[in-house]
Amino acid sequence: MALTPAEKLLKEVNLNLTRQRAAVLELFLKEEHPMTPHEVREILEEQEHVDQVTIYRVLEALVRTRLLTQVPSTDRNSYYCLAERLQGLHAHLYCNLCRRMLCVESPLAAKTERGEELHVVLSGTCTQCDQEVPDANI
Secondary structure (H helix, E strand, O other), X not given: OOOOHHHHHHHHOOOOOOHHHHHHHHHHHHHOOOEOHHHHHHHHHOOOXXXXXXXXXXXXXXXXXXXXXXXXXXXXXXXXXXXXXXXXXXXXXXXXXXXXXXXEEOOOOOOOOOOOOOOOEEEEOOHHHHHXXXXXXX
């Protein structure tokens, strides 16, 4: 039986292959945007029951093995997204209107040294909200 992309990545970093780890990583590979642990649980709940503690443990393991990275935010939520090695150098935009965290093209072209992390988090309005809300300055 062929391994899924998530299962291959878990094997590459020598993490034990569990149903929960594979499901969480598969979700991030599919969605390609930052998510909170609560969002992960809500989406996975449609497929199978995974308790919140398990979600946190899986996220910690995926961050520790550099498959995911934790994105700093000012809204008191923890966001996680694919690590730079899987998604390339990118920044994040926190939309003040819809309160979503999005991956965006990085304003920096710098490379970081191995073992270091570079987090660029912008705050503003996402493209979708910008189109829906009329400009108050006009």
